[in-house]
Amino acid sequence: MSSKGIVKRSEDFSKWYNELVTKADLAEHSDVRGCMIIKPYGYAIWEKIKDQLDIMFKETGHQNAYFPLFIPKSYLSKEADHVEGFAKECAVVTHYRLKNAEDGSGVIVDPDARLEEELIVRPTSETIIWNTYKKWIQSYRDLPILVNQWANVVRWEMRTRLFLRTSEFLWQEGHTAHATKNEAVEETEKMLGVYAQFVEEHMAIPVLKGLKTENERFAGAEETYCIEALMQDGKALQAGTSHFLGQNFAKAFDVTFADKEGKKNHVWATSWGVSTRLMGALIMTHSDDKGLILPPKLAPIQVVIVPIYKSQEQLQEISDFALQLKKELELLNISVRYDDDDNKKPGWKFAEYEMKGVPLRIAVGPRDLENNTVELARRDDLSKNTVSQDNLSSTLLKLLDQIQKDLFSKASTFLKKNTSFASTIEEMNKILNSKGGFVEAYWNGDSKTEQKIKELTKATIRCIPLTKSSNGKCILTGDLNSKKVVFARAY
């Protein structure tokens, strides 16, 4: 094991995650409580996530805009449910100036520079955006508004984990305004579909699509749709949410429009978001005890070429070959690193690129040059093969595509294998305490029942699946005609 080795998943999954995030150079904790530093390699993956989502948002007619970081405190109280759910754990700005300490010890907050009304660092932007939409919307001609924002948000957290739960995180938040309820519901569902498509096709993570229960709904939403993914330790992770907000925010901020007949109506709203939390999902779905495994579509480096040589002449010959191959691959939009660093041994490099999840590794030595071959290693299944240099570019292109598919199919198999059915609380606990995973069960639709099951199992209802299913007996109360829902212990 290299000096960069990490603990095994089977020994301590949580520690494995932390060590992987650090050693693959993805992120680290800052000295500011709960705020992370996203390192260049981690940020390069986030950029790929962001760029692809941005394309998909634009293809579905959305535009980006930017709204203020700060929200006046009083705005948060305007939507009653929203304030209950969100207003509490926030960073509060109370002053706007520092001054030199009189004793020369540094700077202090200037007591004369107190804000009349405190400002909250946005935990989410519904309130400031709907306060703005009020000015943008007069008539049905101004609708729909299909706007997205890429931004940082802050929700004060006491216990933080890199990517999964941090006080500051990066995300996108879509905020749309519509003339009719139907159109808003359609938008909510459309964006859930965009998220599911992105997460499955680009992140290679299969997801369940469903509705949240009332308990788990976004504060201020009429309905919260979500996609739920399953991590390797059997815990669920909410990967994205799309909210149908009804007329709640329009009413709170008095946003109306005149319809074709000139009649005034309140506007219908949606909001939807995914965050840097997706990075956590990506890591915990695919990676192994050697480090990160990345689906090729999100890999900053898709192919690494490592020369195996003794003499400088050998290196020169290998470099000629490698640089030519690199050029060919780049023409196919494959990102390649040729690592000819003379200070590091091949074995060190192999471990390093395994840790960083580079999907394909090519090793080339003098014998390979003689034989017109290379050694080709797949990161996902750790297989190694000697392959011909003939048509190598197209071999690699096909293989990247294959790896993308294989990762999705492996994760799908895992999800299926780890989806169980329980008809009693005991059964559910038995499953959750052994392999975990998604547990389907019937639930009578009552919040108190949900709460009680949570107390008994530490599992929450992850979603009410969108697919129709038969009715049955509630796992807790035995009520007939209960709905099938999906439980899991979750991040």
Added chain:
Amino acid sequence: MSSKGIVKRSEDFSKWYNELVTKADLAEHSDVRGCMIIKPYGYAIWEKIKDQLDIMFKETGHQNAYFPLFIPKSYLSKEADHVEGFAKECAVVTHYRLKNAEDGSGVIVDPDARLEEELIVRPTSETIIWNTYKKWIQSYRDLPILVNQWANVVRWEMRTRLFLRTSEFLWQEGHTAHATKNEAVEETEKMLGVYAQFVEEHMAIPVLKGLKTENERFAGAEETYCIEALMQDGKALQAGTSHFLGQNFAKAFDVTFADKEGKKNHVWATSWGVSTRLMGALIMTHSDDKGLILPPKLAPIQVVIVPIYKSQEQLQEISDFALQLKKELELLNISVRYDDDDNKKPGWKFAEYEMKGVPLRIAVGPRDLENNTVELARRDDLSKNTVSQDNLSSTLLKLLDQIQKDLFSKASTFLKKNTSFASTIEEMNKILNSKGGFVEAYWNGDSKTEQKIKELTKATIRCIPLTKSSNGKCILTGDLNSKKVVFARAY
């Protein structure tokens, strides 16, 4: 004049600017003091700026990363000059929780949730980043670090103007670490070059490259390089800065590296940034009394097609033609809008797209279809021509290129015409009070002289040009061997 008309530049330049920003749908003030809302059309322009700069940063070997929004108050005091220049007008977070008011009137700041150390919303990130680099750098092998961050920053402002001076703004900040002074100076100059190239080639704005005087230097820098642009009202605007930070931050945060011989040295640093202020420069350089003028490379819509018709049959025929043309243009990566909105008259549309600065407008009516022509209007010079439909795509492609060049050349002519030389304070004031612009003059290099000239003329030294020039008599003191520098009144 349409209902969307704006005041003339000659009447009130400042009002013209504000009206244009609002009526071209670029940005607006929010209810949060000093914070702006960047509207979708304005943000689309900013995205083009951002995307191109990002490409250029990556081409020069830089990677993106992300550092915390918050900086512990004590960090700001660590670099003595930095705290003097920056620490004062900042948003200060003192609490991390709200709670319900007992009287049910809303939420209040929870007095029990006071932070032990206040957090400052970053006004710039040198301190938090150098505190991080301390952990990243041990040996010369860890250098250079070439990192950039796209982020929001906050500097509390009492008098704000959209894009030009806002309390919150968007920017990028590059922060690099080097083993030698030479390498850091080279990096500083290289990034100034990148900025100049971007602003000239993409924004079509000619700039002066130079050094700031000690007075105008970034707080904590050994040398600040800048690019300076000239607005249509004769005032200068600093469009970008690149700082050679010496070892100041490395010493303040104790960042050292072991060189090849194992000897410890402090690291050398640079930082460089441009912001949404560039949007202000873009507007004030090119636009006219009819609204925005955009260089084609930054225009979200490069070509708009407006149908001129009476009957629905006519519209149908025109639409067939327009959609075909749109398709052809999109294959050439030209962004096109076909505006067949039946609720608006062509005249209204013409005024609207002129306000929004769409570089080329095509109007097509039934007669055009008969004659195999279209009416083609250029936004920049307001010229109109009837042109053949044959090879129209390539005509438009060439014309967009021509407009890009013409805008730069027009702005360059303006800059040359408005660059004067003054040998006395009276002369300088006469120039500044009539046409304004850049005024070259000799200066003895003394900060007090600089300050005195500023008091007498309201002009500051914009830069000490990088190009060599003859020495002469100081405009204030008459000292011989004074350097030629560039003065202007500035934004």
